[in-house]
Amino acid sequence: MTLINFGAALVWLFVLVYGILGAIDFGSSYWRWVFNRRGDWNAEAVAKNYVSPTWELINAFLVLIPVTLVGLFPGAVSTYGTVLLVPATLLLALLALRGAYWQFGYASQNRQNQTILVVGITGLLLPGVLSSLLALSQGGFVDVVKGTFHLELTRFFLSPVVYLYILFGISLALYVSAMFLSRYAYFSRQYAAFKAYRRQALWAGPVSLMVGVAATATASGGSLNMLPRMMQWSPLLAVSLSAFAVAYAAVFRAGRVKKSRVGLRLLNVSMVSTLVQLATAHFTYGLAHSDYWLYPYIQFASAASNPVMFRETLIVLAAGTIVLLPGFLWFRHLFITDRNYAAGKSTNGSHS
Amino acid sequence: MSHLMMARALFGITLGYHIGYATISVGAPMLIVIAEILAARTGQEEYRLFAKRVTMVLVLLVGVGLVTGTTVAVMLSVLWPGFMKTVGQVINLPFQIEVFAFMLESLFLAIYLYGGDRLSARARILSGALVSLGSGLSALLITDVNAFMNTPVGFQWTNGHVTNANPWRAMLNPAMPTELTHVLVSAYMTVGFLFAAMAAKGLLNRDSTPWQRAYYAKVLRFTMALGGVMAVATAVVGDASGKFLARYQPEKLAAAEGLFQTTKHAPLVIGGITDARTHQVVGGIAVPDLLSFLATGNFSGQVTGLDAFSQSTWPPLFVHVLFDGMVAIGSFAIAVGALYAIYLWRKKMTPRWLLWAIVVTGMLSMAGIEDGWIFAEIARQPWMIYGYLRVSQAVTAANGISWMFAGFLSLYTVLLAGTIWALRVYFRKHPLPSDGAQNDRIQVAAKKRGVSA
Ligand code: HDD
Ligand code: HEM
Ligand code: HEM
Numbered sequence: 001m002t003l004i005n006f007g008a009a010l011v012w013l014f015v016l017v018y019g020i021l022g023a024i025d026f027g028s029s030y031w032r033w034v035f036n037r038r039g040d041w042n043a044e045a046v047a048k049n050y051v052s053p054t055w056e057l058i059n060a061f062l063v064l065i066p067v068t069l070v071g072l073f074p075g076a077v078s079t080y081g082t083v084l085l086v087p088a089t090l091l092l093a094l095l096a097l098r099g100a101y102w103q104f105g106y107a108s109q110n111r112q113n114q115t116i117l118v119v120g121i122t123g124l125l126l127p128g129v130l131s132s133l134l135a136l137s138q139g140g141f142v143d144v145v146k147g148t149f150h151l152e153l154t155r156f157f158l159s160p161v162v163y164l165y166i167l168f169g170i171s172l173a174l175y176v177s178a179m180f181l182s183r184y185a186y187f188s189r190q191y192a193a194f195k196a197y198r199r200q201a202l203w204a205g206p207v208s209l210m211v212g213v214a215a216t217a218t219a220s221g222g223s224l225n226m227l228p229r230m231m232q233w234s235p236l237l238a239v240s241l242s243a244f245a246v247a248y249a250a251v252f253r254a255g256r257v258k259k260s261r262v263g264l265r266l267l268n269v270s271m272v273s274t275l276v277q278l279a280t281a282h283f284t285y286g287l288a289h290s291d292y293w294l295y296p297y298i299q300f301a302s303a304a305s306n307p308v309m310f311r312e313t314l315i316v317l318a319a320g321t322i323v324l325l326p327g328f329l330w331f332r333h334l335f336i337t338d339r340n341y342a343a344g345k346s347t348n349g350s351h352s
Numbered sequence: 353m354s355h356l357m358m359a360r361a362l363f364g365i366t367l368g369y370h371i372g373y374a375t376i377s378v379g380a381p382m383l384i385v386i387a388e389i390l391a392a393r394t395g396q397e398e399y400r401l402f403a404k405r406v407t408m409v410l411v412l413l414v415g416v417g418l419v420t421g422t423t424v425a426v427m428l429s430v431l432w433p434g435f436m437k438t439v440g441q442v443i444n445l446p447f448q449i450e451v452f453a454f455m456l457e458s459l460f461l462a463i464y465l466y467g468g469d470r471l472s473a474r475a476r477i478l479s480g481a482l483v484s485l486g487s488g489l490s491a492l493l494i495t496d497v498n499a500f501m502n503t504p505v506g507f508q509w510t511n512g513h514v515t516n517a518n519p520w521r522a523m524l525n526p527a528m529p530t531e532l533t534h535v536l537v538s539a540y541m542t543v544g545f546l547f548a549a550m551a552a553k554g555l556l557n558r559d560s561t562p563w564q565r566a567y568y569a570k571v572l573r574f575t576m577a578l579g580g581v582m583a584v585a586t587a588v589v590g591d592a593s594g595k596f597l598a599r600y601q602p603e604k605l606a607a608a609e610g611l612f613q614t615t616k617h618a619p620l621v622i623g624g625i626t627d628a629r630t631h632q633v634v635g636g637i638a639v640p641d642l643l644s645f646l647a648t649g650n651f652s653g654q655v656t657g658l659d660a661f662s663q664s665t666w667p668p669l670f671v672h673v674l675f676d677g678m679v680a681i682g683s684f685a686i687a688v689g690a691l692y693a694i695y696l697w698r699k700k701m702t703p704r705w706l707l708w709a710i711v712v713t714g715m716l717s718m719a720g721i722e723d724g725w726i727f728a729e730i731a732r733q734p735w736m737i738y739g740y741l742r743v744s745q746a747v748t749a750a751n752g753i754s755w756m757f758a759g760f761l762s763l764y765t766v767l768l769a770g771t772i773w774a775l776r777v778y779f780r781k782h783p784l785p786s787d788g789a790q791n792d793r794i795q796v797a798a799k800k801r802g803v804s805a
Contacts, residue, residue: 057462067450068451077429078440084430088426096420100415100766103411103414104415306441306517320452
C-alpha cells in the first residue's frame with residue numbers, strides 16, 4: 001500500500017468511527033424523543049444518560065474529518081468546498097439548531113419537551129443529510145462549467161439514488177443506536193427499556209440492510225456502478241452479511257433467555273458482530289469507490305498534499321491519539337462501563 | 353454589495369460571533385480552576401459555589417461556541433477554496449493539532465460536569481485544568497493560522513503553487529510569539545472583567561443580603577485580580593505587537609497610526625480620523641516622537657509610512673479608529689484595575705462609581721476583543737496571505753452567498769437571543785442563596801433531585 005492509499009484509508013476509517021458514534025448519538029436522541037412521547041421513561045432515561053456526556057466529543061470527531069482531509073488531500077477539499085456550498089449550509093443549520101437547543105435545554109425544565117423534540121428530529125434528519133454526500137461522491141451530479149465545479153441541484157434533489165442514501169443513513173442510524181442502547185439498557189439492568197430497544201432493532205436491521213442494497217444497486221447517469229464494483233470484494237461482503245446475521249440472531253435470542261449473564265453475553269456478541277458488519281461493509285464500499293474522492297474528477301493521487309505535509313499530518317494524528325488515549329479510557333470508565341451511571345442511579349449523573 | 357464583499361461580510365460576522373463565545377470558553381475554565389483551588393485551600397463554600405455558577409455559564413455557551421466554530425471551519429472551505437488549497441499544503445498542522453485540543457477540552461468538560469460526586473476535589477481540579485489547557489491551546493493554535501497569514505514563511509511560491517513546504521517552520525512564523533500571547537492574555541483579561549462586572553452588579557444591587565455582599569466582594573477581588581494583571585500583560589504584549597508590525601507589516605502599522613510619510617521622530621496621533629485626500633489625521637492629538645519610540649524603542653527611530661507602498665495595497669484607512677479604540681479600552685481597563693487596587697489596599701469600601709466603572713469595563717473588554725480582531729483582519733487587506741494571495745483570488749466561484757448571509761445572520765441572531773434567554777432563565781431559577789446556611793440546604797436539595805451545578 002502506498003502512503004497515499006494509507007492516508008485515504010485513514011480518512012475512511014475516521015468516517016467509520018464518526019459514522020458509528022454519530023449514528024448512536026443521532027439515533028439515541030431520536031429514540032429519546034419517541035420514548036418521551038410514549039411516556040416510556042425508563043427507555044428515555046437510558047437514551048438520555050448516554051447522549052448527555054458524549055455529543056460534544058462526537059462533534060470533535062466530525063471536525064477531525066475535514067481537517068484531516070485538508071492536511072492530506074487539499075485538492076478534494078477545495079472541490080467539495082465549491083460544490084457543497086448549499087448542502088453544507090443545510091447541514092450546518094441543522095447542526096447549529098441541534099447544538100443550541102441541546103445547550104439551552106439546560107437552562108429550563110419547562111422547555112424540556114421542545115428541546116427533546118428539536119434534538120430528536122434533527123437527530124433523525126442529520127444522518128440522512130450526511131449520507132446523501134455518498135450519493136454525491138459517486139458522481140453524476142457535478143458538472144464543470146467554465147473551469148469550475150458546479151452541483152446540479154435540481155438533478156440532485158430529483159434523483160432517487162439520493163433519497164435511497166438518505167433513507168439508508170436514517171435506518172442505519174436507528175438500527176445501530178437501538179442495538180447499542182438495548183445492550184446499554186440490559187447492562188444497567190433496565191430490562192423493560194431493553195425490550196423496547198430490542199423491538200426497534202429487530203425491524204430497523206432488515207430495513208437498513210435492504211435499503212443499503214437498493215442504494216448501492218441503483219446507478220444514475222454518469223456515476224460509479226457501486227454494486228458490481230463491491231461484488232469484486234465478495235469475501236468481505238460475505239463476512240459482513242454473516243456478521244449481520246449473527247448480531248441479529250443474538251439480539252433476538254437475548255430477548256428469549258432469562259435475564260442473566262447469558263443474555264449479556266449474547267448482547268456482547270451482537271455488539272461485536274455489528275461492529276464487524278459495519279467495518280467490513282464500510283471498507284468494501286470504500287474499496288469499490290477508490291481511487292475517487294469525487295467521480296470522475298478527483299482522484300487520490302491528484303488531490304494529495306505535498307509529501308512533507310502528508311507525512312507530518314500522519315505523525316500529528318498518531319501523536320494526538322496516543323496523548324489522548326488515557327483521557328478516553330477514563331471517560332469510558334465513567335460513562336460507558338459504569339453500571340450505576342448507565343442506570344441513572346449515580347447521585348449526580350444526570351444533568352438536564 | 354459585490355460577491356467578494358458578501359463573502360467577506362459573511363465570514364466576518366461568523367467569526368465575530370464565534371470569537372465572542374470562544375473568548376469566554378477560553379477564560380471561564382481558568383476561573384473555574386482558580387475557584388476550585390481556592391475552595392480546596394480555604395474550605396470556603398463561596399468559591400465552590402462560584403465555580404458551579406461559572407460552569408453553568410460555560411455549559412450554556414460551549415454549545416454555541418461549538419456550532420459557530422464548526423460553521424467557521426466549514427465556511428473556510430466553502431467561501432475560500434483558494435485559501436484552503438494553499439493552507440492545506442503548508443499550514444494545516446495547527447488545525448490538525450487543534451482538533452485534539454478540542455477533544456481534550458470536551459472530554460474533560462464532560463468528565464468535570466457529569467462525573468459529579470464520583471470525582472474527588474483533586475480530580476475536579478485536574479479535569480478543570482485540562483479543560484482550561486484544551487481551550488487555551490485551541491485558541492492559540494487557531495490564532496497561529498492567522499499569524500501565518502500575517503507573516504507567511506516555510507514555503508516557496510512558484511506560479512501560484514506551493515513548493516518546498518516546511519509545515520513546522522510555517523507554524524513557528526515570526527508573528528506567532530506576540531500574536532498568540534496577546535490573544536491569550538486579552539481573553540483572560542476579558543473574562544476576568546466580565547465576571548467582575550457581574551459581581552459589581554450584585555454589589556450595586558441594594559437588595560443584596562449581607563451574605564450575598566460578602567460573596568460578591570470575594571468574587572470581585574479575585575476576578576479583578578485576574579483581569580487587572582492580564583490587562584497590564586495585554587498592553588505590554590500589545591506594545592510588542594506594535595514593534596513586530598513595524599518590522600514585518602509596516603503597512604498595517606502605518607495605516608493603524610495614520611502615518612503617510614516615512615519619518616524619523618514620528619509622532620503618535622491619538623484619536624482623529626484619517627483623511628485619504630489630504631493624507632492627514634484630522635482632529636487627533638499628536639504626541640511628538642512617541643510613535644518612533646513605540647515602534648522602534650528609540651525616539652528618533654525611523655517609521656515606514658504608507659508612501660513606501662503602492663496605493664493599490666493600502667489597507668482601508670479607517671482602521672486607525674479601530675486601533676485607537678483598542679488601545680483606549682486597554683488603558684481604561686488598567687486605570688480601573690489600578691483604582692480598585694488602591695481602594696482595596698487602603699482597606700476602603702469600593703465606591704459605587706467605581707463599581708459602575710467595573711461594569712462598563714466588563715462590556716468594553718468584550719468590545720475590545722471584537723475591535724482588535726476586526727482591526728487585525730481589515731488592516732491586512734487586500735491580502736489574505738500577506739504578500740502572496742489576495743482575498744479576491746481566494747474567494748469561491750459559487751453563487752448564492754447573499755441568501756446564505758441572510759440565513760446565517762438570522763441564525764446567529766436567534767442563537768444570541770437564545771443564549772441571553774437561557775442565561776437569564778437559569779439564573780432566575782437558581783438565584784444566589786441569601787445566606788450561607790441556605791446555600792447548604794439548596795445543595796442538599798439539589799443533590800436529592802440529582803441535579804448538579
Ligand atoms: C480586550 C482586548 C484587547 C485590548 C485591551 C488590546 N488588544 Fe490589541 N488585540 C486584541 C485584543 C486587545 C486581539 C483581539 O487579541 C487582537 C486581534 C488580532 C490579534 O492578534 O489580537 C489584537 C491585535 C493587536 C495588534 C495587531 C497585531 C496583528 O495584526 O498582527 C496590535 C499592534 C495590538 N493589538 C496592540 C495593542 C495595544 C498597544 C494595546 C494597548 C493597550 C492593545 N492592543 C489592547
Ligand atoms: C476569532 C477572531 C477573528 C475575527 C473576529 C475575525 C474577523 C474577521 C473579519 C471581520 C473579516 C472580514 C475582514 C474584511 O472584511 O476585511 C475576516 C476575514 C478573514 N479572516 Fe479573520 N477573524 C478572526 C480570526 C481569523 C483566523 C484565526 C483566521 C484563519 C484561520 C481568519 C481568517 C480569515 C480569512 C481567511 C478572512 C477572509 C479574507 C479577509 O477578508 O482577510 N480569521 N476575519
Ligand atoms: C478561522 C478561524 C476559526 C475556526 C476555523 C474555528 C473552528 C472551530 C471549531 C470547528 C470549533 C468546534 C470544535 C468542536 O466541535 O469540538 C471551535 C471551537 C472553539 N474555538 Fe474556534 N475557530 C476559529 C477561530 C477561533 C479563535 C480565533 C479562537 C480564540 C481566540 C477560537 C477558540 C475556540 C475555542 C476555545 C473553542 C472551543 C469551543 C468552546 O468551548 O466554545 N476559535 N472553533
